[in-house]
Amino acid sequence: MIQAALQALLGDAGLRIGGDLSAYERDWRGRYPGKALAVALPANTEQVAATVRLCAAHGISLVPQGGNTGLVGGSTPDDSGRQIVLSLARMQRVRALDAANLTMTVEAGCILQAVQVAAAAQRLLFPLSLAAEGSCTIGGNLATNAGGTAVLRYGNARELCLGLEVVTAQGEIWDGLSGLRKDNTGYDLRDLFIGSEGTLGIITAATLKLYPEPLARMTALAACDSLAAAVELLSLAQTRAGAALTGFEVMNANSLALVRKHFPQLTQPLPAAPWTVLLELSDSENEEHARTLFEGLLEAAMARSLIADAAVLQSQAQSKAMWHLRESIPVAQSQEGLNIKHDIALPVSAVAAFVEATDAALAAAFPGLRLIDFGHLGDGNLHYNVQAPLGVAAADFLTAHEAAINEIVYDAVGHVGGSISAEHGIGRLKREELAARKSPVALGLMRAIKNALDPQGLMNPGRVL
């Protein structure tokens, strides 16, 4: 029995069998209730490797899990009761911080916010930032190549990682931890494991890139009459501010109306507009310099009639409140009822026409349907979400129309060379869409790699591929 072997290996602190395991077995949205054979909580990399070897010997499949904050059913077991959840939750050590090299090495179970805080204690910045940062783990961020709000300037999780430690499907330890900015010694194994959602191996630690902390951060809101104007504003901001532009979010009128409805206590400094832009500048000089840059940018945008109204937030607290406003949109959506999420990426140049045409197609097909569109315009990533018409039961609407709505949206995405998963990954939710929409050549290459690295098919099976 594998249970006895796991017990001997991991001890009481490292193994949970029976009792209420629902925190490990269910995703937080409750879409994928599962049943685990056991939850393994190894204390270190050697225990992870030994657990994998045991599972391989018994032909038992593994589901790696970080903070279990994912949106695509990638980190919870199926309902067979025969999979083992391997949680990295006990591996939370910061192994090293090298300020002169601008790197830190952390274990996979480190909460993202803890990584940010450890960097900030040295006046350094770890720029990855997303709504779940208080509970998601860096291992999960890397396994799914998380995006978030700072991709425009700093890239995805992938671009913020210099090296990995991984336990392979054979239970070997690959020590690829490295603080090097240049290393051309063979194939890029690091980036292959990043974003593979636990299907090729288990990330146990990572060496991350840090940056000097900017001396000032400042945000502004701007009201645009159209998404096309917001895209032009982005281009102007990139030209004038260069790398100082660290955030560029858009929110349509429905998004902010929904926040106003469910969170009336949140201040919205600008009157309602078709599109509201949240801009962030990070300045390595000082606040005065940032303010001058911001004011010059907004004046130029006004002069070109790109924006109708704007407000520079005067304090850190006000800036924080604006980010909170932005992050309240998905929460307001939940309060409003079940909805259909589309985490899409498009070429920035295609965004405005895409939204205009797809909005129209959906409105024609489903009169009254509400589009809650917001997201990271700076990197072409929209959360193009759909809420049932007012007065229509959301559950019924989804049952009846989700597939048809997805088809309209994803066909339009494909038409402009976009992506059906910008930052949330594939997991179980989009596995069939991927199989239907990804190029057969790419799928063939992916399957060949999966078979080569995990011939037994025990690493998070049924996800991605």
Next chain:
Amino acid sequence: MIQAALQALLGDAGLRIGGDLSAYERDWRGRYPGKALAVALPANTEQVAATVRLCAAHGISLVPQGGNTGLVGGSTPDDSGRQIVLSLARMQRVRALDAANLTMTVEAGCILQAVQVAAAAQRLLFPLSLAAEGSCTIGGNLATNAGGTAVLRYGNARELCLGLEVVTAQGEIWDGLSGLRKDNTGYDLRDLFIGSEGTLGIITAATLKLYPEPLARMTALAACDSLAAAVELLSLAQTRAGAALTGFEVMNANSLALVRKHFPQLTQPLPAAPWTVLLELSDSENEEHARTLFEGLLEAAMARSLIADAAVLQSQAQSKAMWHLRESIPVAQSQEGLNIKHDIALPVSAVAAFVEATDAALAAAFPGLRLIDFGHLGDGNLHYNVQAPLGVAAADFLTAHEAAINEIVYDAVGHVGGSISAEHGIGRLKREELAARKSPVALGLMRAIKNALDPQGLMNPGRVL
């Protein structure tokens, strides 16, 4: 006969058999003279794919070639006369430039400088820059994940590429061209092909990241008494200038002395110093702002005694002359005679101690040996080169001592977690070093991937692995 089939496929313009093929058969340093069965020069991706399928059917191996400017013997055939060189030289089209999306799509045979020029025509920047830019191709840059002088700010070739078109070892075309900044739909095939040196497939086109062109670029020279001081200066510059710091090169006294000897006409604004730093700032505001930033930085560095002397270059022409000075070092080395190159990367925090200890070890073992050390300190990449003692015949010195010198250097590199190939790749030159020094787990993963994607072993065999 494959020759007839290739002739039918590629025509006279696309196939060269017999005659003087040495431009394709020899690397420019003349270290790897080879003999090709034929040189295929396909005009488009479909012809590349058909050529690969023909070779696969005949069991003939292929050596992809771009500008043939590599340093590790990766792009020329062996001397068997049985390999086909597949040159991308005729595929030079810029397929698209999307200014609003800050991307351009180019064919693999585009010369790097042509890519830079096409971007600049739209007042955009393609930041990849290296000494061979006038003749190297973007396909080769990506196949070897080229580095260069702007990695500190913009990353390697890898970070500047959003999508690829690749012909697989089976002669299928993977259309992974994409201008997306976020795309989490499966394994990262793009980064697997980047840096694989033609051993997994042939890159035929790429979608590249562009940036708004900075409004001002300015350089300065600074004299440091020690490499440790230069490292501290780097940290100070990163904190004060943030992303505006786009270049940080170091040159030891021997390097500049060798340039003075062979190119006495080149102006060296500062007196000789143990280490001279070349700094570059790129400013999105204006030249005045850049100058103020530079002067403030250099004053602060003087106040902390990090630098003994400094000069801000006042014109574009002067700045260009300083980069020319830096790039003349390897040329001066060639003029001085045969030498041993080490393209190493180290954690920035380890560079100063590494150089001190390794210099001492080499000096003790080989009295009189001259160390010509220079490189991209901003990303930890040193060209830690060795010249024979004055008056000793270089060829004899290399024959006698190259292996022992490499062992001292590479052992020391391994000791601090460095890389034996920062930006030049592995090719044939470092294949055995890689096999001896890379972790067996990593090598095992690499071999599994190679076997999965190229089971016949026909793609650039004998390189990397």
